[in-house]
Structure formats: C-alpha cells, structure tokens
Amino acid sequence: MSYIRKPAFQHPNLPKNEIGLTRRDYEGAMSTLCAGCGHDSVSAAIIEACYALGVEPHRLAKLSGIGCSSKTPTYFLSKSHGFNSVHGRMPSIATGASMANTGLKYIGVSGDGDSASIGLGQFAHAIRRQVNMLYIIENNGTYGLTKGQFSATNDRASVGRKGQKNQFDPIDICSLAIQLGASFVARGFSGDKAQLVPLIESGMAHEGFALIDVVSPCVTFNNHLGSTKSFDFVREHNNAVMATDFVPAREQIHAEYDKGEAVDVQLHDDCTIRLRKLDDDYDPTDRASALKYLADHHDRGEVVTGLLHVDTGIENLRDKAQLVDQPLNELVERDLVPSQALLDEVNQRRRW
Amino acid sequence: MNVQRPLGMRPTDIEDPQFFHKIVDCQWACPTHTPVPEYIRLIAQRRYTEAYLINWYSNVFPGVLGRTCDRPCEPACRRGRVEDKPVAICRLKRVAADNADSIDAYMPEIPAEKNGKRVVCVGGGPASLTVARDLLPLGYHVTVIERDKQSGGMMRSQIPSFRLPDRVLDEEVDRILDMGVEHRVGESVSSMKALLDEEYDAVFVGTGAPRGRDIDVPGRKEAAANIHVGIEWLMSVSFDHLDAVGKRVIVLGGGNTAMDCCRTAKRIGGEDVKVIVRSPRETMKASPWEIEDAEGEDVDIWNNHVPLEFVHEDGRLTGMRFEKVRAEYDADGKRSLVPTGEEPVLVPCDDVLVAIGQDNAFPWIERDIGIDFNRWDLPDVDPVTMQSNNKRIFFGGDAAFGPENIIRAVSHGHHAAISIDLYCQGKDLTDRPPPQHNLISQKMGMHQWSYHNSVSEVDRHIVPHAEKGIALKDLHLEVELGFDEQLGFDEAMRCLNCDVQTVFTGPKCIECDACVDICPVDCLNFIANGEEQDLRERVRVPATNTEQDLYVSDGLPTGRVMVKDEDLCLHCGLCAERCPTNAWDMQKFTYIEAQARDTWRP
Numbered sequence: 001m002s003y004i005r006k007p008a009f010q011h012p013n014l015p016k017n018e019i020g021l022t023r024r025d026y027e028g029a030m031s032t033l034c035a036g037c038g039h040d041s042v043s044a045a046i047i048e049a050c051y052a053l054g055v056e057p058h059r060l061a062k063l064s065g066i067g068c069s070s071k072t073p074t075y076f077l078s079k080s081h082g083f084n085s086v087h088g089r090m091p092s093i094a095t096g097a098s099m100a101n102t103g104l105k106y107i108g109v110s111g112d113g114d115s116a117s118i119g120l121g122q123f124a125h126a127i128r129r130q131v132n133m134l135y136i137i138e139n140n141g142t143y144g145l146t147k148g149q150f151s152a153t154n155d156r157a158s159v160g161r162k163g164q165k166n167q168f169d170p171i172d173i174c175s176l177a178i179q180l181g182a183s184f185v186a187r188g189f190s191g192d193k194a195q196l197v198p199l200i201e202s203g204m205a206h207e208g209f210a211l212i213d214v215v216s217p218c219v220t221f222n223n224h225l226g227s228t229k230s231f232d233f234v235r236e237h238n239n240a241v242m243a244t245d246f247v248p249a250r251e252q253i254h255a256e257y258d259k260g261e262a263v264d265v266q267l268h269d270d271c272t273i274r275l276r277k278l279d280d281d282y283d284p285t286d287r288a289s290a291l292k293y294l295a296d297h298h299d300r301g302e303v304v305t306g307l308l309h310v311d312t313g314i315e316n317l318r319d320k321a322q323l324v325d326q327p328l329n330e331l332v333e334r335d336l337v338p339s340q341a342l343l344d345e346v347n348q349r350r351r352w
Numbered sequence: 353m354n355v356q357r358p359l360g361m362r363p364t365d366i367e368d369p370q371f372f373h374k375i376v377d378c379q380w381a382c383p384t385h386t387p388v389p390e391y392i393r394l395i396a397q398r399r400y401t402e403a404y405l406i407n408w409y410s411n412v413f414p415g416v417l418g419r420t421c422d423r424p425c426e427p428a429c430r431r432g433r434v435e436d437k438p439v440a441i442c443r444l445k446r447v448a449a450d451n452a453d454s455i456d457a458y459m460p461e462i463p464a465e466k467n468g469k470r471v472v473c474v475g476g477g478p479a480s481l482t483v484a485r486d487l488l489p490l491g492y493h494v495t496v497i498e499r500d501k502q503s504g505g506m507m508r509s510q511i512p513s514f515r516l517p518d519r520v521l522d523e524e525v526d527r528i529l530d531m532g533v534e535h536r537v538g539e540s541v542s543s544m545k546a547l548l549d550e551e552y553d554a555v556f557v558g559t560g561a562p563r564g565r566d567i568d569v570p571g572r573k574e575a576a577a578n579i580h581v582g583i584e585w586l587m588s589v590s591f592d593h594l595d596a597v598g599k600r601v602i603v604l605g606g607g608n609t610a611m612d613c614c615r616t617a618k619r620i621g622g623e624d625v626k627v628i629v630r631s632p633r634e635t636m637k638a639s640p641w642e643i644e645d646a647e648g649e650d651v652d653i654w655n656n657h658v659p660l661e662f663v664h665e666d667g668r669l670t671g672m673r674f675e676k677v678r679a680e681y682d683a684d685g686k687r688s689l690v691p692t693g694e695e696p697v698l699v700p701c702d703d704v705l706v707a708i709g710q711d712n713a714f715p716w717i718e719r720d721i722g723i724d725f726n727r728w729d730l731p732d733v734d735p736v737t738m739q740s741n742n743k744r745i746f747f748g749g750d751a752a753f754g755p756e757n758i759i760r761a762v763s764h765g766h767h768a769a770i771s772i773d774l775y776c777q778g779k780d781l782t783d784r785p786p787p788q789h790n791l792i793s794q795k796m797g798m799h800q801w802s803y804h805n806s807v808s809e810v811d812r813h814i815v816p817h818a819e820k821g822i823a824l825k826d827l828h829l830e831v832e833l834g835f836d837e838q839l840g841f842d843e844a845m846r847c848l849n850c851d852v853q854t855v856f857t858g859p860k861c862i863e864c865d866a867c868v869d870i871c872p873v874d875c876l877n878f879i880a881n882g883e884e885q886d887l888r889e890r891v892r893v894p895a896t897n898t899e900q901d902l903y904v905s906d907g908l909p910t911g912r913v914m915v916k917d918e919d920l921c922l923h924c925g926l927c928a929e930r931c932p933t934n935a936w937d938m939q940k941f942t943y944i945e946a947q948a949r950d951t952w953r954p
C-alpha cells in the first residue's frame with residue numbers, strides 16, 4: 001500500500017469533456033489494493049468511461065458488497081454517491097435505490113465471491129427483475145480479501161497457488177445471466193482497456209440490467225502458472241468474438257462504417273453500439289446459440305470476450321413497475337395525496 | 353498492396369549517461385552541471401556543509417552564485433512546467449552557503465612538490481580563479497596577474513555590494529588564493545609578447561569584456577561632465593572613488609547593468625531615477641527578478657523611448673530628449689522601432705548613466721603572435737578546448753566569446769583547466785576525460801524509498817528583503833535576507849528529485865497497466881511501436897514538448913512497447929509502488945562532470 005497521496009498536479013494539456021472535467025476529476029482515493037491488482041485497472045476503465053460519457057458525478061451512485069472488488073468504489077468517482085453493503089447484498093440495495101431515485105445512474109461493483117457464492121440468490125433476482133443498473137463483476141476466481149480460497153467461478157482445471165486441486169465445476173456468470181434473461185451481457189479483461197472501456201460506456205447507456213463480467217487477475221493469490229484467471233492465461237486464450245464501439249449521440253452524424261461488417265444496436269438517447277463480429281459463428285442476438293458457443297469454447301479452454309448478448313426490447317423494472325419519471329424523494333405532498341374530489345369519486349365508486 | 357508497419361523507435365539506451373542527465377533539467381541546464389537535486393536534498397536534511405561542498409566542487413563560488421547567478425537552471429526546472437514557478441534553486445544555494453560550517457578540512461591537498469609546469473592567468477575574475485583552483489591540486493605553479501588591487505573581477509568591481517557583500521566574495525576568492533596562487537596584483541599586462549617571453553608553459557586569458565559602450569547623440573561632448581558609462585561608473589562607486597550622484601538620474605539601457613546602475617544611484621543621492629529603454633518591455637535583456645527588484649525600489653522604467661539628444665545649458669546637462677516609438681514586426685518576425693509621430697519627450701535630469709552594452713578589448717594582445725581575431729575583434733577560440741590558434745594560449749570567461757555571466761566563466765575555467773593539463777602533459781586535447789555516473793536503487797521497503805517521494809504542492813517561497821527605507825540609505829547593506837532554515841526547508845521540499853530516475857526492466861513487466869493508471873501526469877503508455885513523431889501523437893496526452901525525450905522499451909510479450917514521455921514526470925515513484933513485479937524501480941542517477949584529472953571529490 002502506498003503511504004503517499006497521489007499528487008494533485010496533472011498534465012496541463014489533459015483534455016476536458018463536454019462538462020469541463022478532466023479524467024482526473026473522476027478519480028477517487030488512493031487504492032489500498034495489492035500493487036498490480038486487476039481491479040485497479042477496472043476502476044481506471046470506469047473512470048475513463050465516465051469521463052468519455054461526460055457523466056455528472058453527482059448523478060451517479062456506486063454500490064458494492066464485500067471483497068477486494070467491492071472496496072474499489074472508494075477508488076473512483078469520489079464525488080458520486082456510494083453504498084457499501086453487506087456481503088452479497090448489493091443487488092437488493094441497488095434494486096431499492098434504482099426504483100426510488102430514477103434520476104441517478106447506478107453502477108454495482110461486485111466480486112465472483114460476492115455475486116456467485118453468498119450473493120447468488122440476490123444476483124439472480126436482480127437479473128430476473130431487470131433492475132436498471134450496470135452490474136460489474138470483477139472476476140478473479142478467488143476470494144482475494146480472505147486470502148485466496150477458490151471461488152465458485154474458478155475453473156475445474158485451475159489449480160491453487162500451492163498446487164491445490166479444485167474439486168468443483170465453475171459457474172459461468174455470463175451463461176447464467178443469459179439464461180436468466182439479462183438484456184446486456186458482456187465479458188471483458190482488466191488487461192485490455194481498449195475493449196473494456198466501450199463495453200462500460202455501452203453498459204451505462206443501456207436501459208435495463210447490464211452485466212459485465214471482467215476477468216480481473218488477483219496478482220497475489222491467483223496469477224500463477226496453472227491458474228486460468230492469470231494475465232498470461234487470459235492473454236493466450238482470449239477469444240474476442242465481438243469488437244464493440246460505443247458511439248455517443250453527439251457523434252452520430254460523423255460515424256462512418258462499412259455496412260457489410262458492422263451491426264448497429266440503437267440505444268435510447270440516440271447512442272449506438274457498433275458491433276463487428278470477429279467470429280462469424282457468433283450471434284449476439286440469439287440466446288440459445290450464444291449459450292452453446294460459450295459452453296463449447298469454455299470446454300476448449302478459451303475465454304470468450306466481447307459483447308455476448310444484447311436485447312434492447314426487454315422491459316426493464318422501472319417500466320414494469322410503471323414508475324413515475326420523477327425520483328420518489330422529489331414527490332411532494334400534493335403529488336402523493338389525492339385531492340378531496342378524487343377521493344370522493346373513488347369512495348363513490350366503492351359504494352353499493 | 354503490401355503496407356509495411358514502421359519498425360519504430362529503437363529501445364532507449366539508458367547506458368548513455370546523457371539520457372538520464374538530460375532528465376535532470378536543472379543540472380543539464382547548468383553550465384557546470386552542478387548536481388542540483390542532490391544538494392537540495394542535503395539542505396532539507398540540514399547537511400549544509402555537504403551541500404556547500406557539492407556546489408563548490410562544481411561551481412567554485414556557491415556563496416556568490418547563491419546571490420547573483422544568472423540561474424539558467426531555473427527556467428529549465430521541471431516544476432515550472434508542472435505548475436507555475438520553478439524551485440528557487442539559486443536561493444537554496446545561498447542557504448547552503450549561509451549555514452555551512454568551515455570546509456577547510458575538506459579542501460583538496462596541494463602537493464608540496466610541484467610538477468614543474470608554470471601557468472599564468474591574466475585577470476583575476478571567476479574564469480581565471482577557476483583555472484587556478486583546478487590546476488593547483490595537480491601540482492601546477494599558477495600565477496594570477498590582476499590589474500586591480502584585489503582579484504574577483506567584475507564580481508568585485510561591478511556587482512554592487514548590496515547584492516553581493518564583500519565578505520562573501522572575499523571568503524571564496526581568498527580560499528583559492530590561499531591554495532598557493534602567485535598573486536601579482538596592481539599589474540596590468542600590456543603586452544602578450546612580453547608575457548610569452550616569461551616562458552610560462554601555458555597562458556590563460558581571463559580579462560573579461562571591460563569596455564562599456566558609449567552613446568553618440570548630439571550634446572554628448574558638451575554635457576560630458578554629467579554623462580557616465582555605466583560599468584565605469586559602477587566601478588568608481590565600488591572602489592570608493594565616487595559617492596554621490598544628482599537627484600534626477602536617467603539610466604539608458606534595459607539590461608542587468610542598467611538595473612545595477614539605477615539601484616546604486618538610488619542609494620547615493622538619486623531621488624527621481626528612471627530607466628529609459630528603446631525597446632518594449634518584453635524584449636528587455638535584464639532578468640525579470642532584477643527588474644522586479646528595481647521597481648520595488650521605486651525606479652520608473654519607461655519603454656519605447658529612443659534617445660534623440662542631450663539637452664544642456666552653459667555646458668551643463670539639463671535633460672534628455674526622446675522620440676516615442678512602437679515595435680513593429682515584419683513577416684520574418686524582424687523587429688523595427690517605428691516612431692509614433694508624437695512630440696519628442698523632454699526629461700529633465702542631472703546625470704545620465706549609459707548602460708547599453710559591453711565589448712571586448714584586447715589592445716594588449718599583438719596581432720602577430722598567432723592568435724586569429726574574427727570580424728568582431730574576438731579571438732578565434734575552440735568552444736570545447738578553449739584553445740586559441742596559438743596552442744599555448746587559452747581563453748575563457750567574457751574574454752572568450754563576449755560578455756556572459758559568472759557561471760559560464762566558471763564553466764570555461766573548468767574546460768580550459770582540462771585542456772591546459774592535457775597540453776602541458778603532451779596529451780591530445782580532444783581526448784577529454786568522461787563524466788562519472790552511476791545509478792543506485794532507492795528502494796528501502798515495500799513502498800519506501802530513500803528519498804522523500806511525496807510531492808509538495810506549495811507555491812514558490814519569496815525571499816525576504818531588508819526594509820526598503822533602511823536598505824536605500826546604505827550602499828553596502830545586503831537587500832536580500834535569504835531564506836532562513838525553515839523557509840529553506842519548505843522550498844527544498846518543492847524539488848521533484850528529477851535525478852531519481854524511473855528505470856524500466858521490460859522482461860519483468862506483466863502489462864497489468866497499474867503504472868499507467870496511477871501516474872498522476874499521464875506519462876506512461878503501452879502502445880504499438882512507431883516512429884518518434886507517430887508515438888508522440890499516439891500517447892495518452894500528446895508529447896508536444898520535443899525538447900524532452902521519450903523513453904522507449906524493447907518489445908513486450910503483447911508486442912507493444914512501453915513509451916514514457918519524460919516531459920512532466922514528477923518522480924513520485926508511484927509507478928514503482930503500484931508495479932507488482934518491480935519492473936519499475938526508482939534509481940538515483942549521479943552525474944559528475946569531469947574536471948582536470950580529478951584528484952579530489954566532495
């Protein structure tokens with residue numbers, strides 16, 4: 001852990017975004033994670049994406065559970081709202097918050113332990129309900145914070161740091177999310193920001209539940225030879241099926257592309273996700289074939305990355321609940337209490 | 353079509369000492385390459401004597417220079433690119449000098465038995481004194497011939513004592529004389545031929561640029577009694593030949609001499625003192641801090657006024673007339689001063705000081721003794737060896753290439769001493785001694801370094817001045833009080849330790865990006881290689897300052913290279929702290945410029 005504060009000096013030519021902030025205005029406190037932890041790169045990617053989207057920090061809330069991964073919201077967007085919940089319980093906090101205040105964007109940050117073990121139930125229901133949020137799992141195949149036990153996402157073939165064998169088959173977070181009906185499912189790698197940043201931008205622009213499973217190596221407990229969540233393994237076995245570009249609304253007019261290659265997915269607010277297939281066999285709109293592809297390629301030891309599934313037609317939780325557009329905490333008595341005339345009318349209807 | 357990707361930049365050769373030397377911006381800019389950050393750290397540790405010795409080794413006159421140096425290091429200081437103001441390097445040098453204990457015990461030993469070679473230095477300014485200091489420890493017999501009663505050169509005759517007290521100058525000049533110089537004072541050399549006949553093995557000419565330029569406008573002759581050439585006037589004041597001036601004084605010229613003239617005039621009777629300059633303020637030659645100090649003493653500075661004539665009555669100066677102009681620039685950026693057409697301005701005055709430049713003059717050097725003179729009547733001198741076409745005669749300081757400053761004179765002295773030594777030993781002058789350098793890791797613990805890597809964000813501290821009312825009454829009272837220990841410490845902490853280098857070991861890197869993410873000034877990149885210009889455009893923040901190098905690694909496993917833009921690195925060490933594999937390490941780079949056969953080191 002560094003004992004010094006990050007100097008406030010920044011590059012004088014650092015560009016500013018549309019609301020006049022630099023990338024550094026989206027930073028948080030100095031990380032206390034191990035040097036080189038993949039999670040810090042994910043934080044940097046979130047910072048980059050929020051900067052590029054011109055997010056107003058006070059219009060965003062960061063939610064997390066428990067784990068090294070769940071500590072990271074402290075390390076980005078220090079001017080945003082935050083809630084650090086109990087282990088595995090971030091989805092219920094996110095569900096409540098996202099319903100109560102529709103005026104904020106929600107980023108949940110969790111770990112493979114937090115979401116695929118203790119919090120699996122809550123995780124599943126957040127997907128099933130289509131909570132409006134971006135849910136990022138920083139997946140390192142281990143419980144980093146508690147010193148390196150196998151997690152539920154660790155591959156059967158992946159041995160522990162001291163050579164211990166893993167006896168259980170893994171839960172594949174992306175397959176699970178597709179099965180449960182998530183409308184946006186992607187996998188990234190902390191060591192590839194060029195791929196990860198547009199995925200985060202797209203996930204934040206998506207209305208509904210967006211999941212990004214980020215393979216994020218634990219340099220201390222799971223980055224050894226024989227681990228399938230190490231930097232080296234992921235680099236060697238990365239099978240990127242989709243190249244994703246995020247095209248914000250303001251750039252729509254200039255966006256040129258070769259129609260034959262790219263498929264555009266229109267998001268709300270005129271943003272677009274531009275997908276280029278890197279493997280012709282992959283179809284991100286067809287759940288069944290996507291699931292089969294993921295299973296087959298996992299068996300071959302590959303790590304399939306990119307935007308794996310997207311469906312903008314699915315009704316999200318706010319739509320389902322027919323929520324008013326206004327955040328609930330902004331509703332005043334007049335909005336909430338029916339007038340005497342209306343009450344009388346209702347009462348009249350009940351009389352018989 | 354077969355498009356070939358450019359191979360790109362070659363990996364940086366960090367074995368070449370000049371790569372890291374250049375990153376130490378201040379040391380690189382210093383003509384004598386003083387190890388600045390090293391002495392600043394010592395000041396912060398209150399190890400003033402060591403800080404002084406490091407300076408003394410490189411620049412010979414730390415107490416003098418801590419007050420008067422032209423400080424080329426400060427505009428170069430990285431801190432000036434990171435924030436507004438550079439570290440007050442020059443004033444920190446004075447902190448070392450003010451607080452150092454006696455250094456007598458650490459002085460180089462002077463051999464009792466001489467090496468049989470005799471060297472003479474003409475003029476006792478900083479250039480000659482440096483030659484003497486460098487050669488005496490090697491066993492040379494060194495003679496210094498000085499026209500004035502004491503050595504010191506313009507440090508004594510020109511720089512006013514309210515900027516440089518005599519005791520400070522005496523201490524540093526005497527230290528060299530006491531090393532065993534044969535000191536011939538009050539003797540003006542009037543013939544080089546005669547000097548050569550004295551059969552010295554080598555002659556060093558350090559006679560400065562002693563001729564002040566005069567002005568030729570109507571009335572000059574008639575009003576001569578009250579018109580003075582600046583450097584001659586300053587010398588008269590320094591040597592107590594003159595102690596008064598009229599109440600209304602005009603100083604002509606916009607350089608440092610003009611600033612010393614006006615401030616001196618303020619102290620010996622001048623009440624209404626104006627500096628009147630032909631050109632616009634932006635192009636004035638004086639250092640910004642000298643202008644600031646003059647204005648602080650209520651001197652008016654008028655720009656864009658060209659002298660037309662001296663006005664006089666009955667042979668007495670009554671004023672000066674000026675034409676108002678404005679600067680215009682043609683397509684090539686060449687400036688001309690164009691009259692505005694307004695009425696000429698009459699400025700009444702009692703005395704005029706002409707400080708419009710200095711020239712070299714060598715009336716005492718015969719033109720048939722093998723020294724070639726160029727069309728500005730300057731001798732042909734090799735800029736590296738300082739040797740003239742007469743192989744036995746060397747030049748340095750203002751005498752070599754025209755008026756410059758003390759630190760440049762000292763640098764010339766070191767170079768000349770190396771050459772004189774090689775020459776007297778019958779060696780090749782182009783085979784010069786290399787600098788000494790090394791790199792040492794500063795790692796002390798997981799995230800602990802043997803330097804203070806936390807970056808101070810405080811603004812540059814201002815040097816306290818003596819109260820104006822008192823200072824202006826006393827010609828000899830030093831105006832700047834210098835930093836006290838606390839201010840010195842606070843200012844020292846602003847130094848970014850640019851000599852503690854980020855050293856990259858490619859084979860250790862796992863390309864986790866941790867260093868890229870933490871770097872506060874976005875120096876670091878892992879990108880595909882390319883030609884320099886291409887890389888400069890593709891890094892996180894375009895590297896537009898081409899005076900600062902890119903540090904490029906060999907190819908990494910992903911095929912990319914590490915590219916670091918050295919321009920704004922804070923040397924905070926966070927990259928090395930966040931690196932899981934120690935691929936980055938913070939290593940102190942020591943660079944010691946060569947001097948004549950080093951027999952001694954601080």
Ligand SMILES: Cc1cc2nc3c(=O)[nH]c(=O)nc-3n(C[C@H](O)[C@H](O)[C@H](O)COP(=O)(O)OP(=O)(O)OC[C@H]3O[C@@H](n4cnc5c(N)ncnc54)[C@H](O)[C@@H]3O)c2cc1C
Binds near residue numbers: 422477498500504756
């Ligand atoms: C007013 C003024 C202010 C200055 N202020 C600063 C300042 O603040 N900081 C700075 O860095 N520089 C300053 N300078 C410049 C600086 O003083 C000179 O650049 C520097 O002193 C040059 O050193 P030198 O060894 O070449 O010669 P000098 O210092 O000029 O010394 C030459 C010596 O040679 C002697 N001499 C000359 N001819 C003969 C001869 N024929 N025989 C015997 N002796 C002879 C002279 O008497 C003199 O003592 C200033 C200059 C002036 C004029």
Ligand SMILES: Cc1ncc(C[n+]2csc(CCOP(=O)(O)OP(=O)(O)O)c2C)c(N)n1
Binds near residue numbers: 066070
């Ligand atoms: C209710 C509860 N049970 C157990 C723990 C202990 N615990 C803390 S973090 C953690 C696992 C974290 O793993 P993961 O979510 O993968 O985070 P990582 O540290 O790997 O990023 C566990 C089991 C706890 N804090 N609370």
Ligand code: SF4
Binds near residue numbers: 032037
């Ligand atoms: S233990 Fe692992 S997951 Fe936790 S901070 Fe260290 S490297 Fe990251």
Ligand code: SF4
Binds near residue numbers: 870872873921922926
């Ligand atoms: S020392 Fe490292 S982290 Fe600090 S500014 Fe320099 S490159 Fe960046």
Ligand code: SF4
Binds near residue numbers: 864931
């Ligand atoms: S932190 Fe170290 S290992 Fe990681 S990319 Fe930087 S140099 Fe390489």
Ligand SMILES: [Mg+2]
Binds near residue numbers: 067069138
């Ligand atoms: Mg984990």
